[in-house]
Amino acid sequence: MTIRIYNTLTRKKTPFVPREGGGNGMYIRLFVCGPTVYDYSHIGHARTYVAFDVIVRYLRYRGYEVYYLQNITDIDDKIIARARETGMNCQELAGTFTRAYLEDMRALRVTSVRKYAPATEYIDAIVGQVQQLLELGYAYELDDGYYYDVSRFQEYGKLSGRTLEDAEDTVSRIDDARGKRNKADFCLWKRFKPGEPYWESELGKGRPGWHIEDTAITETEFGPTYDAHGGAQDLIFPHHEAEIAQMEAISGQKPMVNYWLHTGFLKVGGRKMSKSLGNFITIREALQSWDVDTLRLMLISTHYRSPINFTETAMTESRDRLRYIREARKAGVKAGDMKPWIARFVAAMDEDFNTPSVVALLFELAKQMHKTGEDLTPALDEIGEVLGIDFHPPVDQLPHELLAMIKHREELRRQKRWDEADHLRTELEKRGILVKDTPEGTEWTVDRPESRSK
């Protein structure tokens, strides 16, 4: 079986075939648009980054080596505006929110990104790409910077089916300038204005436009063409369209990217999330109310391409499901056959990463354990590791019997009955409990699937 992926570019689901190079057809280069670091990330971001985290974990589970690259937009109009509001300098502000973003990702257990690439570390590559676009006649100069002439790129619009922004575009960052050749032309290099950060370059003092950051980063890390590009749906136009126009014009090679994957919108309580509606939720706020396992389970209960509605009810449901699945662990008394369950898991994930089917499967598996006493925990743990969800009960809910074993072992140590204590340690390990003896007494942790992965 091969993995089939829905591709925004071809508007079809097709078998996933990596490009050649990097070792027997099992090497994948994936780029996903990262955040603009001017504020805390919200649960809409969580949706996208958890979705790609699960996708990459699954590809690795299936034996692929994935170079997962993400940019960090650490210079942008939004950063400059926020820095002015708060009285911080841009670098400080971007640094603060880059750190906050990485903390949020750790808290969300998004561990699959191999490299985070801040745009400001790629200024030379950005300048180089703008120069090439000028030489090739795709770019022109205006008073306030350099622009891309979309009428020169025949296939402009091939990803999105559009060539113009409309009022609905929330993140289009339309570059308004007098003298643009076409309404949709976008800025590649913004000329220095007093009070703004700048770099000295052969294009003059200035800073990068938004779209060029990503192609400069991907060309540096991957080359002009690569396997897959992801991001939230609202980035398709003009951001991803612009990336194609830049890179394919420069390299003359197409397609720049073989597979385009986009995540659906997240709404809160059925409405678009916004600060003015009072339904804006940051990742940290969400994780104060809910644990990461509940949140991840809720997010993957909807297919990554579909819109998702974040509600109290959906979260409560997810928490209850998780509890039901975890409780099934205790029901297992006789060895069960995990093979058919794993086969069904793989079949669901191979079909464009159908996580809602997997959630239903887990529920069915737990039900089976509750009903028949079959122990299917190895299947549960294997699937949990790919989903980044811990199906062990939280530590404070350790079964009474295990707590008693830990206590008994402490007593044995006090009596210096080392052999018996060691034997009990092995018994506990078999059940997934790691004990450590410290001068303060015995500490213990649950050997979660998470901590076993490299």
Ligand SMILES: [Zn+2]
């Ligand atoms: Zn991007």
